[in-house]
Amino acid sequence: MKSHIVVMSALLFAPAARSQSLEVSYQQKHAAVQLHEMAHANVSAKGHDNVSHTFSCVPMKTVLATVQAPTGENLRGAGVSLVLLASARDNCHAAFTLAELDESIGDKPVFVCDKQDGESLSASDGPVRLVVPSDKRPARWVRMLTNLEIQPAQSSVSR
Numbered sequence: 001m002k003s004h005i006v007v008m009s010a011l012l013f014a015p016a017a018r019s020q021s022l023e024v025s026y027q028q029k030h031a032a033v034q035l036h037e038m039a040h041a042n043v044s045a046k047g048h049d050n051v052s053h054t055f056s057c058v059p060m061k062t063v064l065a066t067v068q069a070p071t072g073e074n075l076r077g078a079g080v081s082l083v084l085l086a087s088a089r090d091n092c093h094a095a096f097t098l099a100e101l102d103e104s105i106g107d108k109p110v111f112v113c114d115k116q117d118g119e120s121l122s123a124s125d126g127p128v129r130l131v132v133p134s135d136k137r138p139a140r141w142v143r144m145l146t147n148l149e150i151q152p153a154q155s156s157v158s159r
Contacts, residue, residue, distance in 0.1 A: 035114050045133035064084075075098060080099045083097055109134055
C-alpha cells in the first residue's frame, strides 16, 4: 500500500502580503494547512551563499502531525522504512526517512519555511522551501517546494 503526504504551495495575494496554503495528505487523511497560521520558529543556518540567515519556519513534525503520520512508539516495523520525498517546481528532489526525522530515533530537524531574514521568500526560493540546518551543505534545502510524499522505501528506489 502506497502512502502519500502531498504539500502543494499556492500563492494567495493580498495588497501587502502573500501567504502559503498547503494541502497535506497521508493515506486517507487530508488537511488544508495555512502555513502562516501555524506556530513558527526562527532558525539560523548558512544557505547556498554560505552566509548565515534567519528563517521563519514550521517544524516538519508539525506539518506531518496534521495528517497523523506515525511518530514515536508508533513508528516501528514497516513504518521505519517510510520515505519522505520532497519535490520542487524545478524538478529538484530530496529524500528523508521518517525515522531520521522522528525525535525518538534520528531527531533530524527539518523545517518548512516561508520567510528569510524577515522577508517573504523570493520567487526563485519560495513561496515555501525546506531548510535542513544540520546538513553540512544545503543540498537537501528544497526551494520552490511543491509537494511532500510519504511512501515505502522500495517504491522510491524503483522511480
